[in-house]
Amino acid sequence: MTDLDDLPSLAAEGPAPIAGVRGRPPAELRALEDAIVERVRECAAADDFAERARVADRDGALAVENPRLMQEIGVTGMPIDPALGSSGASLSAAVRVMEELAYRDASTALAINMHWGGARGLAQMPSFPRRDEACAAIARHEATICGGFSISSEGLDSRKSGVVCRDEGDVYVFNGRSGYASMSEAAGYAMLGAILEGSDPDDPTYVLTVGRMGEPGLINHHNWNAMGMRATGSSDLECRDLAVAKDDCLVGQMKTFQFRRPIDTAYNTFGIGAIWVGLSRAAFDFTVDHAKRRYGYMASSSLESVKASYRADEPWAQAAIGSMDHWLGTGRALLRDMVDRLDDYEDDELMGRDHVRTLYHLRRMSEEVALGAMKTCGAHGYVKSRTLERIFRDLIGGVVMAWKTDDLQHKLGVGALGRPIMISGPGGT
Numbered sequence: 001m002t003d004l005d006d007l008p009s010l011a012a013e014g015p016a017p018i019a020g021v022r023g024r025p026p027a028e029l030r031a032l033e034d035a036i037v038e039r040v041r042e043c044a045a046a047d048d049f050a051e052r053a054r055v056a057d058r059d060g061a062l063a064v065e066n067p068r069l070m071q072e073i074g075v076t077g078m079p080i081d082p083a084l085g086s087s088g089a090s091l092s093a094a095v096r097v098m099e100e101l102a103y104r105d106a107s108t109a110l111a112i113n114m115h116w117g118g119a120r121g122l123a124q125m126p127s128f129p130r131r132d133e134a135c136a137a138i139a140r141h142e143a144t145i146c147g148g149f150s151i152s153s154e155g156l157d158s159r160k161s162g163v164v165c166r167d168e169g170d171v172y173v174f175n176g177r178s179g180y181a182s183m184s185e186a187a188g189y190a191m192l193g194a195i196l197e198g199s200d201p202d203d204p205t206y207v208l209t210v211g212r213m214g215e216p217g218l219i220n221h222h223n224w225n226a227m228g229m230r231a232t233g234s235s236d237l238e239c240r241d242l243a244v245a246k247d248d249c250l251v252g253q254m255k256t257f258q259f260r261r262p263i264d265t266a267y268n269t270f271g272i273g274a275i276w277v278g279l280s281r282a283a284f285d286f287t288v289d290h291a292k293r294r295y296g297y298m299a300s301s302s303l304e305s306v307k308a309s310y311r312a313d314e315p316w317a318q319a320a321i322g323s324m325d326h327w328l329g330t331g332r333a334l335l336r337d338m339v340d341r342l343d344d345y346e347d348d349e350l351m352g353r354d355h356v357r358t359l360y361h362l363r364r365m366s367e368e369v370a371l372g373a374m375k376t377c378g379a380h381g382y383v384k385s386r387t388l389e390r391i392f393r394d395l396i397g398g399v400v401m402a403w404k405t406d407d408l409q410h411k412l413g414v415g416a417l418g419r420p421i422m423i424s425g426p427g428g429t
Contacts, residue, residue, distance in 0.1 A: 022085075022087060022090050022091065022263070022342070022343060023090060023091045023092055023266075023338075023339045023340055023341065023342030023343050024090055024092055024339075024340060024342075024343055025084075025085075025089070025090035025092060025093060026085065029084060029085055029090070032083065032084065033084070033089060033090060033092070033093035036073070036074055036075065036078070036089075036093065036097065037093060037096045037097055037100065039073045039074075040070070040073065040075060040097050040100045040101060041100045043069055043070075043073060044100055044101055044103065044104040044105065045104065049066060049069070049104055049105065050104050050105065052065055052066055052105075053066065053104060053105035053107065053108065053231065054387075054390070056105075056107065056231035057107065057230055057231045057390050059231075060224065060225055060230045060231065061185060061222075061231060061233065062107065062108070062111060062183070062184075062185040062186055062231055062232060062233030063105065063107070063108060063231060064185060064186045066105055066108040067108055067111060067112060067115075067144065067183065067186045068186065070101075070108070070112060071141045071142065071143075071144070072141070074141055075097060075112065075141075076112060076115060076116075076119075076138065076141055076143075076144050077119075077138050077139050077140065077141040078093065078094065078097070078116070079094075079116045079119045079120045079123065079267070080119055080120070080122075080123045080135060080138060080139050081139055081141075082139065088120070088123075091263070091266060091267055091270060091339050091342060092336075092339050092340065094113075094116065094267060094270075094271055094274075095270055095271065095273075095274040095335065095336070095339055096274070097274075098112075098113055098271045098272075098274035098275050098278065099274040099275070099277050099278040099281070099332075100278065101275075101278065102274065102275040102276075102277070102278025102279050102282075103278040103279070103281050103282050104282075105231075106229060106275055106278065106279050106391075106394045107229050107230070107231035107232045107394070108231075108232075109275045109278065110182060110229055110232050110272070110275055111182045111183040111186070111232045111233055111234075112144075112183070113268065113271040113272060113275065114146065114147070114182035114183055114232075114268075114426070115144045115145055115146065115182075115183045115187070116267065116268070116271065117264070117267070117268040117271075117426075118145040118146065118147050118191050119135075119138050119144075119145060120264055120267060121191070121264070122134055122135055122138070122145065122191070122210070123135055124264075125208075125250060126250065128247060128248050128249070128250070129247065129248055130189075130209065130210040130212075130244075130248040131210055131248075133210075134188075134189040134210050137188060137189075142188075143187070143188035143189060144183050144186055144187045144188060144189075145183070145187055145188070145189040145190065145191060145210075146181040146182060146183040146184040146187040146189075146190050146191070146213075146233075146237075147181060147190060147191035147192070148178035148179050148180055148181030148184070148190070148235075148236060148237040149178060149180075149191075149193060150178060150179045150180040151178070151179055152177050152178060152179040152236050153179040153180060153223065153224065153225075153226075153234070153235075153236055154179075154223070154236070155179070161176075161177065161178060161179070162176050162177075162178055162194075162195070163175065163176035163177070163178055163192060163193065163194040163195075163239050164176050164194050164195050164196075164197055165194035165195070165196055165197065165207050165239075166196075166197045166198075167196065167197075167198075168243070170245060170246055171243045171244060171245055171246060172194075172196075172207050172209070172243075172244055172246060172249055173241055173242065173243050173244075174192060174194050174207075174209075174217070174239035174241075174242040174243075174244065175239050175240060175241060175242070176194065176238070176239055177221075177236055177237070177238040177239075178236065178237055179234070179235075179236045179237075180234045181220070181233075181234060181235055181236070181237045182232045182233060182234040183232070183233055184213070184220050184222075184233045184234070184235045184237060185220070185222065185233035185235070186233060187213050188212070188213055189210050189211065189212060189213060190210070190211040190212075190213055190218065190237055191208070191210060191211075192208070192209050192210070192211045192218075192237075192239065192242075193206060193207070193208045193209075193257070194206070194207050194239070195207075195254070196251075203253055203254070203255070204253070204254050205251060205252070205253060205254070206251070206252060206253065206254040206256075206257050207249050207250070207251050208249065208250040208251075208257065209244045209248055209249045209250070210248070211237075211239075211242065211244075215242075216242075217239060217240050217241050217242030217243065218237065218238075218239060218242050219237065219238040219239075219240060220235055220236075220237060221235050221236040221237070221238060222235050223235050223236055226397060227393055227396075227397070228393040228394050228395070228396045228397020228398070228400070229393075229394050229397035229398075230393075230397075263342070265355075265423065266342060266351075266355060268426060269355070269359060269403075269423070269425070269426075270335060270338070270339060270358070272398070272401070272426065273335055273358065273359060273362040274335060275398070276331075276362050276363075276365065276366045276395070276398050277328070277331060277332050277335060277362065277365075279366070279391055279394050279395050279398070280324075280327070280328045280331065280365055280366060280369040280370075280395065281328060281332075282387070282391050283324075283369050283370065283372075283373040283388065283391045283392065283395060284321075284324050284325065284328050284369060284373070286373065286377070286381070286386075286387060286388045286391065287321060287324065287372070287373045287376050287377055287381070287388075288312075288321060290311070290376075290377045290380075290381050290388075291310070291311040291312040291317050291321065291376060291377070292310065292311075292312045293310075294310065294311040294312075294377075294378075294380065294381075295308065295309070295310050295311075296308050298378075299311045299314075300313075300314055301314060301316065311376070317376050320372050320375055320376045321372070321376060323368060323372055324368065324369050324372040324373065324376075327364070327365040327368045327369055327372075328365060328369060330361065330365070331361055331362050331365035334358050334361050334362070335358060335362060338354060338355070338358045341354075349415075349420065349421075352415070352421060352422070352423065353412070353415040353416075353421065355423060356408055356411050356412055356415065356421065356423055357412055359403055359408055359423070360405065360408035360409060360412060363398075363399070363403060363405045363408060364405060366395050366398050366399060367399060367405065369395065370392055370395040370396060370399070373388060373391070373392060374392060401425070401426065402424070402425030402426055403423075403425050411423070
């Protein structure tokens, strides 16, 4: 058992300093990162890759072969692969990978992005056997990790969800259920956290460990059934008398686990932002192609339905596509610029405001592009046999995530008034 109180650098309250931020790759690693991104682009462009994504969405199950392919070409180990430097791949490479993946299979992209967050967190932990085993497997591109730290997908009250553990001599015994364990269907490991029974409810003791998927007492319920991003494998995990040796656990007050380094939050949130960009690109390209080919009855203005023409010739459609182009172009440019400037920040609060501003713009981009695609393509675009139906649902699946557009806008106002702001959600706090 490792007690975080014995590790001052980890037990310190509040976020770590900004040192170590790396948006851009070192010059000697740029070619290697570029090669990985190009391999992702080539793999994702293959017909069988997209077909697996389509079937997985229909079945509501992760397209396991797609993340396995990403393992084979070196993507899943990027956050901790020693070949990419001591801190893994740059944020620039991660964002480009996520955008290319999401253009074809947003569910696999999200599952890998959440795995990346777990891998980075795991690599920063003190050594213990299960942690070392999982890190080595991930760095070798042989395994992925998931983690269910949210309310069970079928629950609404966090007081009735989550995992607890009890002290039984040489082991901690874990029980309880948590949700949104993206990648669970293809993962070899699971990050697990539990409140220790009998600890102070106002300042509880927290126990963190790594579960091996399939071991007795660790259950994947395979119950993910979202309307958008339905093929991420974000099922509930349940611990049912899962016994883990104390030597394989980290123990500390819950507050010591509640902050991540700014670069880790940026890595996760901008990875998700890049997924929104990839999906918006897919929606935009579909819309442009659809408008060019849609002809005849009801393709033109509803006020002049007797006049046959292409939808692409209609001013209202051209204006809608122009709006989509604006949001996609500015969103992508803002994300790339933010990533490129991460290395130059010397102030956490300024970086936090720019972080929220970028996320807000990407959130608005997703909303505007999704609605624009629907209005421009109409009923003939939004049918099950065409990809827009899934692209739209996945974009809306992003809208329902933890960061709400109005809340982000409010936070920007608070920050502009010189008051501290904090961002929290799937990317950490």
